[in-house]
Amino acid sequence: MEPYLLSNAVVVVLVGGLAAALASARRSRVWRDAGRELVRRRPIVLAVLLAYVAIGLLDSLAWVSGSSAGTTQGADTVSIHKPRSAIDRLFPDERYREKSYSAPLADREFLGGAPLRHPGRHLLGTDLLGRDVLYQTLKGARVALLVGGFTTLIVIPLALLFGVVAGYFGGRVDDVIFFLISTLASMPSLLLLIALIMVLGRGPVQVCVALGITGWVGFARVVRGETLKLRELDYVHAARALGASDARIVLRHIVPNLMHLVVITFVLTFSGFVLAEAVLSWLGIGIDGSWGRMIDQARDELSRDPIIWWNLVSASVALFGLILAVNLLGDAVRDILDPRTLRERA
């Protein structure tokens, strides 16, 4: 299978899974109420996030169009046979590509002042290689969502598995898992990350896996502590007194009561991972096309006079907007799902 078809399939599966999760959450009154409350409290934040997600999704589904292959002349014929997403198609090279830097909405090149091929068309200017900065910024959304979302999807099952098993069974099992957690936590995570990326390679998936491997310990600790508390609760004792097995108690009585933590953690770690990728990009081992990479590339141009600021500002604002929105959402989610406030509203 072509790699782009595989990645399309993954996107469809993920979106489908998310839709199914939301649909099943809608059937529970607690979650439905929490959802309504969230929409009521943070409409703007949700709209901003939806915009990011929409852009990311538009850039995630790619296809090869046969017709464009014949009609396009000149330009670079290699790229024509590449699968292109909706965002790629909004910014075709033949209408947006310049030779080098240009300021936002300029009609001349920044260096040398030669007239642009497409004057006034670049809302956020162009970069060193003449690529439209708005286009690159929009493409960065997909990378950020991928890093945040995929890494969190690696982290949460790992943390749940180890945290619940350690907390519920205790004893030797707990000792072993807690030793693992403490060992991982005692290593400088940046060094570990660099080492892992060296071993795994530098693709986007590899970076996510490396971030996931170093990132699950914190949440596992939280889960372990919460499990320790939950397993002593009366309804767990009652379930055992009524003949429920350990597996049943864990799946029915422990894990569902951890879900509010999972949702909160998902939102809060998401932004952490996006930022971590930006740091990795700054070190030169991030993912191509990320905002971190754009910032890293723009860094060298800051010393010019007059300054080339537009790539740096575009990527930074895009990154800042996403992180701020996610964090605001995280705070709201935490407030709403906090058992104490939950009881007040009940």
Added chain:
Amino acid sequence: MSTPVAPAPRHDPETVLDVRGLVTSFPGPNHRLAVVDGVDLTLARGETLALVGESGCGKSLTALSILRLVPKPGRIDRGTVRLGARDLRALPVTELRRVRGHEISMIFQEPMTSLNPVVTAGKQVVEAIRLHERVSSTQARRRALTLFEQVGIPDPASRLNAYPHQLSGGMKQRVMIAMALAARPSVLIADEPTTALDVTIQGQILDLLRELRDQLGTAILLITHDLGIVNELADRIAVMYAGHLVEVGTRRDILAAPRHPYTQGLLRSIPARAQRGERLAEIAGVVPPPGQWPTGCRFAPRCTRAFEPCTRLDPGPTRLSANHTAWCHAVAQEEGSSPVGGVPA
């Protein structure tokens, strides 16, 4: 250290639960401390036995030991727990799981926290049913509805879909009782089932328990420190002090003619029995924690009738009638039997 195990009783087909010489211990600073120390209990079909004592005397732990639910690092050291023909202590865990909830169930003190907050009341009852019977979920739901009616939940159909936080404490306790009785166990252990409820609700729950006992023939082991409840529900009463039984008898024996000085003290200290203007009676001192239990009779330091052997020898049982037994040197002396009925501590 423990009272001698009473001679095995003649086999009585009506006996559903028979606990002999139960010892449950926790690790102490030097050696393991037996918090339940040689308890014998029997429970006949449809009978209610109240296990009474102050906080920390080991009554709840006795109940948990019967179900083998002693929290770590506690451990059952000795004794047998026969349920019907089987010794629960010898059962493998998978078998034991089938017995719990099916043949012997338990309800807890705190209805507020005894239900899973994220699962509807109906689903929790359905699950309790399906743990022990292979029935379809629609059938189980119908059964749950019947159970809700049986435990007196008004508007049962809509209450099936209610989450625990939408139910009052009394309702939750009724749901717990429905869950515990879902598989029609022969024994129900009720650990302070009304302590956390309002007085008006307490009466309703006691009535419900009595009704269900008479309807289903379930034997109830009622654990409480409230002698008012005991008077309402119990057929027989076992009084515990510091891990030992001190007196066992019928309700009439214990409430009307208690013999053990501790039982007498407990009954005297019920505020409702005091005269106006009179100082409330109390038992001087406090229950010593495990590990600080004295040699001889454990009640001796607080006992007004303690005499020479009490601080030296563990009192043995003195049979006062077929059903009435006290573990007390003073009682033994009154009865004219040898004052030293026990073994050196």
